[in-house]
Amino acid sequence: xxxxxxxxxxxxxxxxxxxxxxxxxxxxxxxxxxxxxxxxxxxxxxxxxxxxxxxxxxxxxxxxxxxxxxxxxxxxxxxxxxxxxxxxxxxxxxxxxxxxxxxxxxxxxxxxxxxxxxxxxxxxxxxxxxxxxxxxxxxxxxxxxxxxxxxxxxxxxxxxxxxxxxxxxxxxxxxxxxxxxxxxxxxxxxxxxxxxxxxxxxxxxxxxxxxxxxxxxxxxxxxxxxxxxxxxxxxxxxxxxxxxxxxxxxxxxxxxxxxxxxxxxxxxxxxxxxxxxxxxxxxxxxxxxxxxxxxxxxxxxxxxxxxxxxxxxxxxxxxxxxxxxxxxxxxxxxx
Amino acid sequence: xxxxxxxxxxxxxxxxxxxxxxxxxxxxxxxxxxxxxxxxxxxxxxxxxxxxxxxxxxxxxxxxxxxxxxxxxxxxxxxxxxxxxxxxxxxxxxxxxxxxxxxxxxxxxxxxxxxxxxxxxxxxxxxxxxxxxxxxxxxxxxxxxxxxxxxxxxxxxxxx
Numbered sequence: 147x148x149x150x151x152x153x154x155x156x157x158x159x160x161x162x163x164x165x166x167x168x169x170x171x172x173x174x175x176x177x178x179x180x181x182x183x184x185x186x187x188x189x190x191x192x193x194x195x196x197x198x199x200x201x202x203x204x205x206x207x208x209x210x211x212x213x214x215x216x217x218x219x220x221x222x223x224x225x226x227x228x229x230x231x232x233x234x235x236x237x238x239x240x241x242x243x244x245x246x247x248x249x250x251x252x253x254x255x256x257x258x259x260x261x262x263x264x265x266x267x268x269x270x271x272x273x274x275x276x277x278x279x280x281x282x283x284x285x286x287x288x289x290x291x292x293x294x295x296x297x298x299x300x301x302x303x304x305x306x307x308x309x310x311x312x313x314x315x316x317x318x319x320x321x322x323x324x325x326x327x328x329x330x331x332x333x334x335x336x337x338x339x340x341x342x343x344x345x346x347x348x349x350x351x352x353x354x355x356x357x358x359x360x361x362x363x364x365x366x367x368x369x370x371x372x373x374x375x376x377x378x379x380x381x382x383x384x385x386x387x388x389x390x391x392x393x394x395x396x397x398x399x400x401x402x403x404x405x406x407x408x409x410x411x412x413x414x415x416x417x418x419x420x421x422x423x424x425x426x427x428x429x430x431x432x433x434x435x436x437x438x439x440x441x442x443x444x445x446x447x448x449x450x451x452x453x454x455x456x457x458x459x460x461x462x463x464x465x466x467x468x469x470x471x472x473x474x475x476x477x478x479x480x481x
Numbered sequence: 482x483x484x485x486x487x488x489x490x491x492x493x494x495x496x497x498x499x500x501x502x503x504x505x506x507x508x509x510x511x512x513x514x515x516x517x518x519x520x521x522x523x524x525x526x527x528x529x530x531x532x533x534x535x536x537x538x539x540x541x542x543x544x545x546x547x548x549x550x551x552x553x554x555x556x557x558x559x560x561x562x563x564x565x566x567x568x569x570x571x572x573x574x575x576x577x578x579x580x581x582x583x584x585x586x587x588x589x590x591x592x593x594x595x596x597x598x599x600x601x602x603x604x605x606x607x608x609x610x611x612x613x614x615x616x617x618x619x620x621x622x623x624x625x626x627x628x629x630x631x632x633x634x635x636x637x638x639x640x641x
Contacts, residue, residue, distance in 0.1 A: 159505060161604040171607040174501035181505070284496035287608035291492050309520045311495050314631065 147176060149463065156183055156444075156464050167264065167456075173284040182423050182442050183464055189424060189439035190468040201470070204436060205478040211417050212393065212479070217244040221382055221391045224373065225398020226252030227364035228472050229448025229460075233372035235473035236397060239480070241375065247391070249382040250373055251404055252366035262356035263454040268292060272301040278310035283360045283453075290315055360453045368451030386411050393417035397472045398440065421475055439469040446471040483551040484613050486527045486589070486603055491631045492610035495523030499602035499611060506593075506601040512585040513602060514576045522631075525602065525611070526574040528553065528587035536586075539569030545586070555586035 148160040159180045163170035182188065192204040212220060222245060224236050233250075240248045267273065267289045280287050294302050294315055304316035313319055361367060370376075385391050386408060394401075394415050400422055402409040412418060413435075421438040443450075447462040448471075470478075497515060504511035514526045534553045537545040544559035545566055555566075560583040567575045567584065578585050590600035598604070603611045 159502075161599075163604070168607070170604050171498065171609075172502065172605045173496060173498050173607055177498070177501040177505050177605070280494045280496065284494060284498060284607040287492075287494040287496065290494075291608055295491070311523075314494070314522065 147172060147179070149180075154465050156180065168285045169288065171285055171288065179442065179444060183444060185424070187424055188467060189422065189437060191439065193425075193437040195435065201478070204438065208417075208419055208436065209479055212243075215393050215417070218246065219390070219392040220245050220395070221247040221249070221385065221393070222395045222397060223249055223251050223379075223382060223401050224369065224472070225364075225396075226250055226361075226366040226369050227443075228369055228398050229365065229443065229446065229450060230368040230372050231448050232398075232446075232472040233365075233369040236476050237373040237375070239476040246375070246377070247382065247385065248373065248376050249379045250366070250369050250376055251379055251399060251401060252361070252363040252369065261455050262358040263456070264289065264358070266356055267358070271297070271299070272303070274303045274305070275312055275316075276305045278306065278308075278312045279360060280312045280315070281310060282362055286360070287315075358454050365450045365452075367453065368449070368457075371451060383408055386415070391415060394419070396420040396422075397475065398422070421470075421472060438475060439467070441466055441469040441471045441474075445469060483530075484589075484594075484615055485530065486600060487612050487614055488525065488527065489610045489612070490522065490524065492608045493522060493524055494608045494610075496607050497523075497525075498605045498607050499525045502601035502605035503587075506590065507585070507588075508581065510578060510581045510585050512576075512587045514574060516573075526572070527602070528574050528589075529572060530587075530589070535569040535571055536566035536575060539565040541565060552589050552591070553586075554588050554591070555584060557583055560584055 147165075148162045149156045150158040150160050159172070159177065161170040161172060162168075191198045192201055193199065194204060194207065220243075222236065222240055224233060228236070237248065240246075267286075270293055273290065273293055275290075280290065290302065290312075293300050294317070301317045302315055303318045303320065304313050305320045306313055307321055383405060386394065392415060394412060394417070396419065398421060400420055402412060418435040419438065420435065421440040423440055423442065425437060442464075443460055444464045445462055445466050447460045449457060449459050451457050495515075500511045500513045500515060503513040512528075515523055516526050517523050530551055530553050532551075534545065534547055537547055537553060541563060542559045542561055544556045544561070545553060546556065547553050562579045562582050562584055564577060564579075564584065566586070567577055574587075576585050590598075590602075593600060593604075599613050603613045
């Protein structure tokens with residue numbers, strides 16, 4: 147992705163045709179980034195309830211409030227869209243403060259035995275795809291098309307119960323989830339799995355072949371790798387529902403947008419802090435809620451671990467609009 | 482020779498990146514609608530920039546005009562949003578979105594093409610289904626004249 151700028155301000159998107167991964171193409175999610183940068187409703191100042199305030203005042207308030215709770219009454223939900231550096235910093239801070247209730251809002255990561263790279267897909271004769279991969283990662287469709295139409299005899303096997311955008315391209319379609327080891331992969335919450343290999347692999351017994359997993363939530367791979375001591379997201383939701391939590395820090399995104407059913411319980415907490423780009427459903431009404439403007443990845447930069455083991459480092463390319471990264475936010479809470 | 486946007490029906494994965502690119506390049510009003518063909522495909526509806534445009538003939542305010550390079554453009558100032566062009570278009574590619582008080586109409590990204598760039602929809606296309614080519618070149622390309630095999634297979638023969 148490239149940008150067009152006028153002075154300091156980024157005004158339009160452009161397409162990086164030399165990019166080896168996407169060859170200039172960009173999915174709808176990629177297009178939205180430009181909207182985050184210049185959106186008129188973007189948070190630029192911290193808010194306490196409905197009043198705007200300064201960073202100093204709000205961090206002092208949060209520090210004082212957090213002292214009123216025991217460490218096991220405080221929960222942290224870290225967004226899977228955070229950078230690796232942010233995730234590491236937040237994990238260190240939580241450990242230092244004795245907060246054990248730290249979770250990543252994203253799917254658990256399965257260990258990759260022999261991860262395939264994107265180039266492996268290009269050279270594959272057969273793909274076994276689980277789930278609607280082209281809806282999740284449309285940029286992959288050029289490579290899937292290349293396999294399908296590249297050579298006569300190439301096969302694309304799609305395992306999905308529903309008719310999806312991915313099943314349009316299937317040469318063979320499995321509606322029922324297969325048994326055994328395949329079912330174990332199929333039932334995992336990892337979104338979609340692509341196996342790259344030869345036609346013989348598209349029958350049971352392929353599980354020792356190369357595979358590449360695409361995760362639905364941004365940098366889930368990197369964040370889960372960086373945060374070692376964490377509790378599962380589902381367990382965190384149970385603790386909130388059970389009333390064990392009294393304070394909740396949502397770093398990176400509003401949990402209610404991911405799990406809307408939890409919104410009523412979150413509004414009943416004594417302290418809710420959320421770092422995000424915009425105001426969300428759980429933040430506007432509760433008087434005790436605190437909103438912190440979050441820096442986007444184009445304003446903060448950072449390292450991201452993507453599918454296939456690709457690690458990309460982004461440099462900040464846009465000026466900050468009064469926002470801070472998750473790492474900078476927890477740094478201010480140290481004192 | 483005039484260039485036009487072509488679509489290879491077999492390759493399109495229906496991700497709507499083209500519509501997103503169009504919207505972000507045209508003040509958040511997408512000029513690109515989509516057609517859903519049962520469960521088989523979801524395709525972008527590009528303006529054909531006809532030789533004898535029915536939309537221009539139907540426009541009461543002369544807002545639609547055929548330019549020298551063959552493109553049919555809508556004047557932002559003359560358009561009153563009466564939707565006559567929408568009714569007249571034989572291909573149904575003109576949409577009824579009046580959020581900007583004008584009818585959305587493909588301008589083939591004239592600003593980008595003037596800089597020798599691809600139109601936004603073609604540049605953003607994730608599957609390589611869209612291409613921006615000379616009219617004659619495309620007609621001679623026998624491979625691309627093939628009827629979409631993938632879509633045909635959904636209607637003739639097995640159901641996926």
